Amino acid sequence: MISDFGTGGVAARFPLGCLVAAILVGWGHGAGKAHAQEAPLPHSTAMELPAVQVTGAQYDPDDVRPEGVTTATKTYMAPKDIPQTVDTLEVNKYKSYGINDLATMLDGVPGVNTSYDMRGEGVMIRGFAADSGDIYRDGVRESGQVRRSTANVERIEILKGPASVLYGRSAGGGVINLVSKQARFDAKSSVTLRGGSWDNYGGTLDINKVINPNVAVRLTADREQAHSFRSGIRNKNEMVSPSITVDTRTGWRWTGQYTWDNVWRVPDRGPAYDQLPAGVSIRQGFAQAGDYVEDRLRVLRSDLSYDFNPAWSLRWVASKREASQDFDHYFAGTYCNAQGRTSAGATCTNPGLIRQSYAWQQTSNKTTSHTLDLTGSTELAGMRHELLMGLDYSEEVRNPRLFSTASSNGFVNPLQPVFNAVRPAQGNPSQQNLHEAHSHALYVQDLVHLSTQWKLLLGARHDSFDFTTQNQLTRAQRGSTGNSVSPRVGVVWQPVKEHSFYTSYNKSFSPYGGRGLLGVSVDPNAVFDAEPQHSRQIEAGVKSDWLDGKLSTQLAVYQLEHYNIRYQPDPVNNPLLYMVRGKERSRGIEWSMAGRLAPSWYVRGGVGLMSAKVVDDRSVPANEGNYLRDTAKRNGNLFVRYAPEGAWYGELGVTHTSSRYTNEANTTRLPGYTRWDALIGWRAAPWNATLAISNLLDKEYWRSTSMPGTPRSLLLSVTYQF
Template sequence: MRHRATRRRVAIRPSAIRPFALRSSAMAVCTVLFGAEAMAQQDTTTLPAVNVKASQYDPDDVRPEGVTTATKTYLAPKDIPQTIDTLDVNKYKSYGINDLSIMLDGIPGVNTTYDMRGEGVYIRGFQADSGDIYRDGVRESGQVRRSTANVERIEILKGPASVLYGRSAGGGIVNLVSKQARFDARSSVTLRGGSWENYGGTIDINHVVNPNVVMRLTADREQAHSFRAGIRNRNEMVSPSILIDTRTGLRWTAQYTYDNVWRVPDRGPAYDTLPAGVSIRTGFQHPGDYVQDRLRVARSDLVYEFNPAWSLRWVASKREASQDFDHYFAGTYNAATGLVRPNYAWQQTSNKTTSNTLDLAGKFHTGTIAHDLLLGLEISDELRQPRLATVTQNFGYDPFNPNPAAWPARPAQGTPTQHNRHEGEAEAVYVQDLIGITPEWKLLLGLRHDRFKFHSTNYLSGLARGYDGSSSSPRVGVVWQPVPSQSLYASYSKSYSPYGGRGMLSVDVAANAVYDDAPQHSRQFEVGIKSDWLGGMLSTQLAVYTLEHYNIRYRPDAVNDPFTWAIRGKERSRGVEFSASGQVAKGWYVRGGAGVMSAKVTGDAQVPANEGLYLNGSARRNGNLFLRYAPEGPWYGEIGVTHTSARWANAANTSQVPGYSRWDALVGWRAAPWTVTAAVSNLFDTEYWRSAAMPGAPRSLLLSANYQF
């Protein structure tokens, strides 16, 4: 097994701190919990039961000792027969990155685009931002941009994950692990500032009240302009949390997160519609354009350990998200007139989700065979209420000199062109067993059954409809560890996407609507090896996979025979991924990986010309590599490159986003309790496009200072 220096721990007694409890989700915490008593000066002499060990944590080694996303139990990555990548968010914050999609850029097999309304994430060829993003294991549904101001790390599980999480597009899931109250966390204050009038700060106060109670308050504020004229944003986040551990097997973690993002949207015309010579620094926004994302999340995580082998866990979550916008966007270019004709829309959308999960976990033996069992029950309901309008525009502007102040007055928000109410309910039961056949052989078996019910109402027409269905999702994996440092595995997993793959909250309410209620499915076969080298200092993982999206349906003759649905065909992604992380020599650290992928349409009876074409948004090659030098002493530095090859921007493969390589570098100085860094993004000022609608930022600088106490 890989050996690492342990993180900073508070030694109360051997069973005092359970890793999975310290990473759990939480419910609302009243802000009075962070009153005078919580903010009082810490005096460890009044807490004789608490003894703090000497810190041996290596801040340059980003490898996790365990993860929870893949199995909902805390396991070493080598015991999981599926690829999972983990990102230390602080490493990206050093460069001023707060955008989730930019953080994921360069992860092997993960492609990102710019989406003003969402995240624009693709995993192994399939979109993963509409229903496959989670926070502390709870689905982050709804149309909203997510701040990462309160995120400690990100776990990306690649491949179908319906066996534990329900509906999914099949490429994988992204789980954001929050900063929460912990007995071993330190407090800190961070200030930062840099290019494009970017400045902000973070306060992170973790206070051990007594041996049974610890509280934490994390707050962040940031505002910045963009390299594109007129574009700016303002982010605010506050998240209090509390952990109560009775030391008798009962623990409760609670957390409330308030997140508010306001911005002038950057949603100009696509690069391939603009004439040559338009600067990437040109902004196309009208005075008064705005987008506002609001997120309120309350979580409660209650765990009771009957004994060292068996525990019961109840996670409850209430989430409210909304996105309002009013802006001009995109547009078409007329070469004859030399003008761009923009589009215009306003929207008011709210999303509310309530989720309850009950897990029974236990370890036992049947003869010489060991079992790590998980039995689960999940109940959730979602409500989405979009209200929006699009208004046809009859004016044009010069893309070389858009001068938005001279555009006609923005239309008034009148009667919406769409006004709907979408409701969804789901219940699921699941079982998972990690079977230790011998010390070298492990078998992971899992099965989940979901029942779902949806209902939609069109407030404009007065029509309403609903439907219900069910689906089962299996997973099988085998792990062989011939020696402790090498772990070979093979796995099969399957996922479902209800209502013909159209998502959970969207039912056609037209009077002549005919349901395609059969779910779409994805299935993946994966083999790989996870290894430790250099005496456990360096870890690698290599995976080969085939991922198919099937049961895609269409109506061969929607006009004359609207009641007949048929199989359209399949989409398939095949690839190889490699990643490495750890220490390669004294003072030298590496993190990164590379992926090669072929994501194609393998069958399309609806549009036969698409057969053999590549799926849009997915690069054939991508990856990143960061090399850090941290010798003894206060100074350290790193340099890294992120590469993405060309991606097709449409299903017909007629428009392509060029590939790019971007270099980043930083230099840092740390002498406890201070850490100061200077980071340069896009070191060589490369001009490139993140997506068809968004250029990459030019060279920029961020200075940050952190004080721990």
């Protein structure tokens, strides 16, 4: 179990309980003060993230373009000034369809492939995994094996390609940054109720209150529960996140936030679709009685900044994060046909039955991180320099306990299922390790304004790291250290204000042959594969505004290489030898657009074409030239919204993913799919109501080998804003 940063009772669950009280007390102040409290306030020069709105225009709720993003440079910058692809998603647009799952929300983003993963998010960017160590919340790494709620997320920023220059270790495909809702001086409050298919119902409370010109508080809370279209599957999510912002208007600014997040579910981890005999409905679930998974997140974050003057500021972000995942369930399984054979041709002794596997696991992750950034602008040699200099420190502790067996008593007839497996008693784990890691980094970035049309972005980072791994069963222990340098260079040319042409080079690293900082063997005879695995990307593109700035597009071409991949050529006879296995390469083109096409017509979406292949594989030469698993050649989405004057509006969207190979040998393939979604809405301040239909044509498809897509479903949401 994970601790809650406090003592017992309410204070333990919500250590900022006093903040909740402050919100309620502040809300109880006389109504006559409301107009004075909500009047425009002097805008601080500190690190306040502006609201998502149309560039240079009054806020338009149907236009999803942000004025600026922070993920790509750690400074608030207009997308056109960034020499790298950045996609943004406004979460509320997806919440209308009942989407709370991060991977489902990212489905259709050009170059991003998603699949169902019971234990994590199942996200790949430009051919490479991005769900274990490349998901961030407000710029802080969300490490660990866990599913997370998006109930407190305002928008999602996806940075395509290597990002080690700012964030350290990375798988290299890109970074996903969740920008959370936090106390602001310009945010409104709202209450939302929703209900729909499969007994899906829930509600969100979002109260933002300006206490005085220097203090704002916010409380965001969400609860939902639902059954699945698959029999026996259900979930319950709860999230509470209070925050406070203090702005002295003299240069000092502080934001404190705590997030309490629980995701509980009966897991849907059935057999792969190619293991099922004909006639099994996609609505058939395979959970045994007592199966469960529970994810817990407890995040405490402090963001303190000081403006020395209008040009220079210092920012210190500290975070303490505890995440845990406990599960006990039967899963997957192999079908034995009437002839006593599996799909692989092996002999089996349970004709007509699926033999499920069984596992229980208890995993906790504790991460403490500190980031200190100095940002400023100065003139040097007749050119303006926007500088960023930073220090990073993080400490991670991971403690997994696992017991699993393929020889379980979970036998199920998929055509006439009866779930009566006798659950094994939880005894001693078969695996239990304690991993500790420390990392230190120094980085510098300079955006040089060479002229009114040319900009040069330079960056470099040095990381040093050490770790210790202890086998808790045998008490064997080992440790090691390493370091890496990550460069970055980009050029932006803006011949006219409407168009920005750019090119860039980025490099990233993943320590110890790509295994990250944690989980390396404690075998005293094993050789540490100390060389990092690297990724490097060359990208070129153009970002443009059209129709007097009402519509924005971005076009990018890239080559992303994953190299210095390590392997053991003879692990049995020579376990001390590691060699370079080879290289993998992803090449592609991506195009996206967002904004207003014509009066009352809005659009958001894009398309990606990708070829991700094995270039060199000395361990399995037959794989050379094969496509990387779980990477689609084509994917994208397009949502068109019609919002004329008046209360009513509507939206129609299409999401497409082409077929994907599910193994390195390219012998099995997951079929592609095209899904249509639609929405009709009514809004008359302060009310807004939407009725959304997901999978409008009731298309039957598979998100992953073991998870079919949701059939046609409806969700009604009603919001009152104040």
